[in-house]
Amino acid sequence: DDRVQKWGIEPPSSQEGGSSGDGLLDFMSRMMMSSSTSSMEYYKHNLENPELQFIDSLIERRSKYNNSDEITAAMKFTHVVRIELCECEKDVWRRVRVPSGIGLSIFHDQVICPVMGWARGYHGYAYEDPRDGTVIGPAKNSAYIDTMHVPMHYKKVMDDKGCPLAALLIKKGDIAYYNYDLGDGWMHRLVLEDIVAEEDSVTLMAGEGACPPEDSNGLDSKGCGAYADFLKAYKRNPKKMKMKEAVKEASRSINYSKPWAGGPPISFKPLEFNIRYHRMLLTLMLA
Structure with a gap:
């Protein structure tokens, strides 16, 4: 599907012409590689194993790109982004208008969570760039318990602080992925629908369907x-x-x-989306 799903060095396929899967066998193979004698030697000498060193070089290259003149210029506009829940694209989606230069950590906390309906500060997350497999998320001092899944899913993430949305979604039609709750794996597809004149405000334009529990x-x-x-x-x-x-x-x-904004409990209504309520949450978050 032309999507680079993860970075790193994958173990060779057991079948000629095949590819390594994302399931239990792939995980076991990766864990065996990471716990090998050579990896233990790297650990003993306080060195990262070769795969993580390779990922570090990719992070360094991506960091330079994020700070390039191209991205600096792209940050001076406004992104119109469709956020849709994978496998439920027609039933659960939101459309937002946000400054192109918004940081990805802020986009998660102050935009995606309130417009979707996820609890604030409850689960970890990661952005995936299908162009090159870059994985971006809370890499430093993360208190999310589900970041324990990072080594299994991604091996390592690039810190999202200081990384703008414009570096993830660059031109109209670009797609990226946002994985919320690294244990349950709520994958969202982010689609850049339009780039318009710069605005300071964040707007929830439309949406359908309730947030999953x-x-x-x-x-x-x-x-x-x-x-x-x-x-x-x-x-x-x-x-x-x-x-x-x-x-x-x-x-x-x-x-x-227990809505994070306070008030009484909310009834889960699968096919309904109260846009006024979610706009209120967005306003509270951005105040």
Whole structure:
């Protein structure tokens, strides 16, 4: 699909002409490589293993690009970005207008979380650039417990502080990915729909569908695929007892039972999007 999914050095495929997968066998192979005698020698001498040294060189190269004249010029505009939940693209999406120079850490905390409906400061995240496999996220002093999954998924992330949105989405039509909750894996697709004249404000323009429940509460499994299955079943028969129980359990998730902006618990309504409420959250966050 022309998408570079991760950086690093992947173990060779066991099948000629094949590729290494993203599942359990791939993970086990990677862990065996990282725990090999040679890797232990690097650790003993306080050196990173060759793969991490390679990633460090990619980070250095990307950092220079982020600070280039091209990106500095691109930051003087406004991005119109569609944020859509993968596998549920037609059911759960938001459209926002943001300054092109907004930092990716701020974009996560002050834009994506309030417009989507995720709890603030609850889970970790990472941005993925499909052009070259760069992974950008909270690399330093991260308090998110799910950053423990970084070595398994990405090996290492480039720190997102100081990295502007304009360096991730450059021209109209560009696509990047935002992975929220590295344990459950809520993958969002970020699509740059337009670049317009510079504005200082951040605007939630449109959207559809409720935010999934944190921790996949009420779902049969975790993440986007499980939520897509839930929505299909819910549309077929929302009055079915299993659906009622799932909605009730989802309403107990922290992003519905304990809204970070305060106020009473919110009922989880899968097919509804209260744009006025989410605009209020966005305003509070940016105040």
